[in-house]
Amino acid sequence: MLKWxxxxxxxxxxxxxxxxxxxxxxxxxxLPLLLYPALGVGMxxxxxxxxxxxxxxxxxxxxxxPETPPLLTGNRFEEQWFELPSDASRLEIVNDAxxxxxxxxxxxxxxxxxxxxxxxxxxxxxxxxxxxxxLEHRLSSETGTPHPETGTPARxxxxxxxxxxxxxxxxxxxxxxxxxxxxxDAAPDAAPNASAAxxxxxxxxxxxxxxxxxxxxxxxxxxxxxxxxxxxxNTELAQREGAGAVSENYPRPEVIYNRxxxxxxxxxxxxxxxxxxWEATILRxxxxxxxLPEEFTHPVQPxxxxxxxxxxxxxxxxxxxxxxxxxxxxxxxxxxxxxxLVAGEKERGTMETLLICPASRREIxxxxxxxxxxxxxxxxxxxxxxxxxxxxxxxxxxPTGGKLPLMTEVAWPSPMAMVWIIVLLLPLAxxxxxxxxxxxxxxxxxxxxxxxxxxLIMVTMGITVFCVSxxxxxxxxxxxxxxxxxxxxxxxxxxxxxxxxxxxxxxxxVLGTSLGYSLLALWWAIExxxxxxxxxxxAERFEFGPxxxxxxxxxxxxxxxxxxxxxxxxxxxxxxxLMRALFSLGVFTADDGTPGGTTFQLLxxxxxxxxxxxxxxxxxxxxxxxxxxxRLRWPPLSLAMLAVxxxxxxxxxxxxxxxxxxxxxxxxxxEIERLLRLTGDPNQSLWMILAVFAVAPAICEExxxxxxxxxxxxxxxxxxxxxxxxxxxFGLMHMIPQQVFNASLLGVVLGLLAVxxxxxxxxVLFHFVNNLLAVVHGRAGAEVADTANxxxxxHEHQLRYGGGTLVIAAIVAxxxxxxxxxxxxxxx
Numbered sequence: 001m002l003k004w005x006x007x008x009x010x011x012x013x014x015x016x017x018x019x020x021x022x023x024x025x026x027x028x029x030x031l032p033l034l035l036y037p038a039l040g041v042g043m044x045x046x047x048x049x050x051x052x053x054x055x056x057x058x059x060x061x062x063x064x065x066p067e068t069p070p071l072l073t074g075n076r077f078e079e080q081w082f083e084l085p086s087d088a089s090r091l092e093i094v095n096d097a098x099x100x101x102x103x104x105x106x107x108x109x110x111x112x113x114x115x116x117x118x119x120x121x122x123x124x125x126x127x128x129x130x131x132x133x134x135l136e137h138r139l140s141s142e143t144g145t146p147h148p149e150t151g152t153p154a155r156x157x158x159x160x161x162x163x164x165x166x167x168x169x170x171x172x173x174x175x176x177x178x179x180x181x182x183x184x185d186a187a188p189d190a191a192p193n194a195s196a197a198x199x200x201x202x203x204x205x206x207x208x209x210x211x212x213x214x215x216x217x218x219x220x221x222x223x224x225x226x227x228x229x230x231x232x233x234n235t236e237l238a239q240r241e242g243a244g245a246v247s248e249n250y251p252r253p254e255v256i257y258n259r260x261x262x263x264x265x266x267x268x269x270x271x272x273x274x275x276x277x278w279e280a281t282i283l284r285x286x287x288x289x290x291x292l293p294e295e296f297t298h299p300v301q302p303x304x305x306x307x308x309x310x311x312x313x314x315x316x317x318x319x320x321x322x323x324x325x326x327x328x329x330x331x332x333x334x335x336x337x338x339x340x341l342v343a344g345e346k347e348r349g350t351m352e353t354l355l356i357c358p359a360s361r362r363e364i365x366x367x368x369x370x371x372x373x374x375x376x377x378x379x380x381x382x383x384x385x386x387x388x389x390x391x392x393x394x395x396x397x398x399p400t401g402g403k404l405p406l407m408t409e410v411a412w413p414s415p416m417a418m419v420w421i422i423v424l425l426l427p428l429a430x431x432x433x434x435x436x437x438x439x440x441x442x443x444x445x446x447x448x449x450x451x452x453x454x455x456l457i458m459v460t461m462g463i464t465v466f467c468v469s470x471x472x473x474x475x476x477x478x479x480x481x482x483x484x485x486x487x488x489x490x491x492x493x494x495x496x497x498x499x500x501x502x503x504x505x506x507x508x509x510v511l512g513t514s515l516g517y518s519l520l521a522l523w524w525a526i527e528x529x530x531x532x533x534x535x536x537x538x539a540e541r542f543e544f545g546p547x548x549x550x551x552x553x554x555x556x557x558x559x560x561x562x563x564x565x566x567x568x569x570x571x572x573x574x575x576x577x578l579m580r581a582l583f584s585l586g587v588f589t590a591d592d593g594t595p596g597g598t599t600f601q602l603l604x605x606x607x608x609x610x611x612x613x614x615x616x617x618x619x620x621x622x623x624x625x626x627x628x629x630x631r632l633r634w635p636p637l638s639l640a641m642l643a644v645x646x647x648x649x650x651x652x653x654x655x656x657x658x659x660x661x662x663x664x665x666x667x668x669x670x671e672i673e674r675l676l677r678l679t680g681d682p683n684q685s686l687w688m689i690l691a692v693f694a695v696a697p698a699i700c701e702e703x704x705x706x707x708x709x710x711x712x713x714x715x716x717x718x719x720x721x722x723x724x725x726x727x728x729x730f731g732l733m734h735m736i737p738q739q740v741f742n743a744s745l746l747g748v749v750l751g752l753l754a755v756x757x758x759x760x761x762x763x764v765l766f767h768f769v770n771n772l773l774a775v776v777h778g779r780a781g782a783e784v785a786d787t788a789n790x791x792x793x794x795h796e797h798q799l800r801y802g803g804g805t806l807v808i809a810a811i812v813a814x815x816x817x818x819x820x821x822x823x824x825x826x827x828x
Contacts, residue, residue: 002366006359010367014341018371054092055267056215058122061222061253062097066230069281071274081274091270094118094216121214125256126221128210132203139196211258217267223251230282237290318388318413319494320468323487325387326380326425327464331432333379335453337372338436342529343449351535365437365529369430369522372437376429384421388412413494420493427514428486432460434521441528441535467491474506477737482517485510556715557625559618564712567618568729571704574610575733603692611733612700615708630707635759639823642816643753643762647769649812650749652801654742654770655777661738686775693775698767705730705747706754706763714755723751746770749817756824 065071070078075093079085096119211219229250255275257268284294345351354364413421436453443449460483466472467487474488489510492503528534559567623629705726713729714722731744753762801809 003359003363006363007366007370010359010364011370014368014371015374018337018340018375054090055217055263055270056118057091057093057218057220057267057271058118058214058216059093059095059220059222060119060122060126061224061226062095064222064224064226064228066227066282069278069285071278077274078278081277082270083273087270087273091267091274096122118214118216121210122216122219125207125210125214125219128203128207129221129256132200132207135196135200135203139200211256212261217257217261217264218271219256220271221254221256223253226251226253234286234289237286315413315417315494318417319491321387322384322413322421322494323491324464324468325383326421326490327428327460327467327483327487329380329383330376330425330429331436331457331460333376334372334429334432334436335457337375338368338433338440339443339446339449339453341368341371342437342440343443343446346535347445361530362526365522365526369433369437369525372433373429376433377425380425380429381422417494421490424486424490424510427511427518428483430518431482431514431521432456434518434525438521438525438528441525463487474503476506476509479506479509480513482514486514555622555624557623557628558715559622559629559708559712560715561712563618563622564709564715564725567615567704567708567712568733570614570618571611571733574614575606575735578606578610600688600692604696607696607700611704615704619708629711630703631711631754631758631760633759635757635761639753639757639759639762640765642820643766644769646749646753646813646816646820647766648773649809649816650746651770651773651777652805652809653813654746655774655801656806657745658738658742661741689775690772694768694771697771698764701730701733702750702760702763702767705733706750707760710751710754719755723748723755727751749820752820752824756820 059072062072071081072078072093072095075095076088077091077093079088082088094115253275255268255271257271258264283297287294287296345354355361357364359367412418435456439452439456440449443452463483464487467484468491472478472488474485474492478488479485485506489503489506619626619629626632709729710722710726712722713725727744727747727750730747730750731740731742734740734743750763750766753766754760756762
């Protein structure tokens with residue numbers, strides 16, 4: 001009988017001890033309240049004080065720029081071409097225009113020397129770029145192959161057309177019109193014996209090295225006569241008075257940058273913004289000269305309407321921030337108290353004193369569990385509060401440059417959302433507290449406990465990243481997953497405070513499954529705390545020689561729990577690797593659904609080599625009695641017949657459950673669908689399908705899961721634990737979500753048959769009959785439904801069992817399972 005008074009005393013004792021620990025108080029209460037505000041203030045100050053360093057942009061041909069509208073003002077772009085005028089100071093322009101007489105003395109000798117060096121390198125780059133274009137043109141003309149940039153042979157292109165820079169870095173902008181730079185007066189001659197391709201490769205290498213060593217981030221080349229071309233175009237547009245547009249192909253400015261260099265890429269994005277806005281202004285002036293409206297170049301110009309309310313924008317912010325923070329802080333809040341309450345108590349030598357008190361082991365664990373859960377909830381709540389205030393402060397303090405609207409107020413989540421945060425936090429904190437307590441109980445020291453709990457945090461972080469992804473939404477399948485259900489439900493409730501009605505349907509599944517997972521984890525913690533070999537285990541040193549000697553000479557009759565777990569993990573890894581490789585190679589089925597030539601052989605190999613063989617090898621290596629491990633004895637005839645009857649009675653309900661799960665779980669991959677359709681393909685040999693889908697799984701899977709794995713999980717007299725764990729392992733082995741649930745339930749019946757009969761044969765018969773009926777059911781099709789509608793029906797183009805069949809099957813199944821259950825209890 002559980003005494004809650006003892007639980008309360010243990011809880012108060014542990015809570016008082018934790019509150020006396022200054023490190024615990026600092027990590028739980030003080031650190032969250034100071035860390036986030038300090039980070040927020042620091043980030044805002046760094047944004048203000050440490051502005052982006054100016055990047056160097058070299059411009060050749062400044063004299064050929066049009067005077068109106070002006071692009072440059074001194075060594076800066078005009079502020080009007082930036083969305084944020086303050087960005088103009090982040091680009092330093094070095095151009096080849098003679099500086100005004102008034103500015104000649106303002107430049108120091110070092111600045112003049114740097115300017116001359118940059119212009120010299122820029123001129124060399126322009127020369128090398130022109131030579132590279134000539135080589136590309138020659139290579140394209142000689143081979144007749146498409147040009148690497150334009151995609152057409154050189155002989156088919158207009159000689160006056162422009163050609164962007166080569167794809168190698170540095171590259172010319174693909175977004176800006178490229179121009180073919182006039183060749184220099186004295187381009188270096190190519191080596192006579194070198195092919196055009198080799199010369200082109202050498203030219204690209206020289207061009208890349210020149211740009212990388214120059215110190216500039218962007219180079220703008222304005223072609224000669226560009227201003228005169230624009231002026232002539234404007235004159236012709238004005239003279240035509242809107243009668244038509246002038247079409248003239250003339251050289252355009254070229255922007256060269258290095259996409260592989262972050263500084264060059266950032267500078268290029270700002271230069272592109274300037275040139276886009278400058279070009280738009282020139283275009284508007286040309287439209288005005290041509291007597292055309294400004295909307296002429298945008299005949300569609302759709303109008304975007306944003307329906308987001310202020311509270312919805314705030315909800316979007318909190319919906320991304322709070323679920324992730326809630327999960328991470330709940331697990332970290334349980335981490336350190338759990339380690340200190342169990343592993344730390346072992347190190348301090350106070351565990352023995354606690355165990356001799358009148359409280360039972362279960363009451364001690366419950367008291368410690370409540371303590372850990374208290375710290376987990378407190379840590380999560382304090383972090384949420386601190387992060388919320390910090391987020392509001394940062395959003396209202398970030399400078400925007402004077403053009404963008406300033407976000408001065410972010411609404412808090414609604415009171416109902418706050419309530420759901422607390423409601424969903426409780427089962428989440430309970431799950432993490434129980435898991436951390438169980439893992440800490442297994443640890444011998446605080447250091448070892450941190451080793452065990454770190455993977456839990458890593459897995460939790462991975463699930464959290466998955467849940468906060470924009471494309472992931474709550475579905476029936478996700479609602480029953482641990483951690484993910486809570487995180488996705490809270491995310492949905494915060495993101496859609498107005499239209500969250502559909503999400504309320506998931507509240508009961510999420511809370512129910514989360515509570516179930518928490519109770520299972522708490523049961524595991526109590527089990528761990530009740531075992532003396534775990535609670536007082538000594539330090540373990542692994543030495544390969546003695547371990548191998550014990551393994552070979554002191555083998556138990558049946559495997560241990562850890563050996564069974566290793567066998568299951570080995571089968572899962574082999575199953576995953578083999579199936580993934582086969583599906584990626586497309587060897588199972590063709591695109592039209594017909595099987596490949598080696599489909600059945602590969603499925604047989606998968607059953608033998610991936611499932612049966614590892615179990616048999618582990619049985620030979622780890623145990624001394626294959627007869628006990630694999631239950632190799634003849635069962636009573638009545639139990640063999642019971643297995644056959646149960647398989648026939650449970651199959652209709654298995655089909656109905658499978659049909660319902662198709663709506664609950666995500667759809668199957670196309671490869672799996674094609675593979676499953678093989679059982680109903682009338683063109684395939686029935687005997688081969690039975691051998692592959694019925695005989696081989698019945699023998700191989702029963703050897704592994706009702707033989708080695710059930711014996712290991714059920715060792716030390718823990719029969720029910722063995723049935724539960726082996727059933728779950730049997731379901732997970734199928735990997736497909738719909739089959740995992742169904743196979744796990746059937747695995748319970750198979751485990752009960754193995755325990756009751758102490759033989760593998762009833763499970764083999766049950767497995768064979770169940771798969772045999774599945775094959776016959778898949779082949780029957782609509783013909784059976786036409787002959788006996790009361791027993792069969794067609795639903796969504798699939799054969800299903802009728803009400804009469806289901807009623808009869810349910811009666812037979814209940815009677816058979818009741819007889820099996822009574823037999824197990826009668827045998828003890």
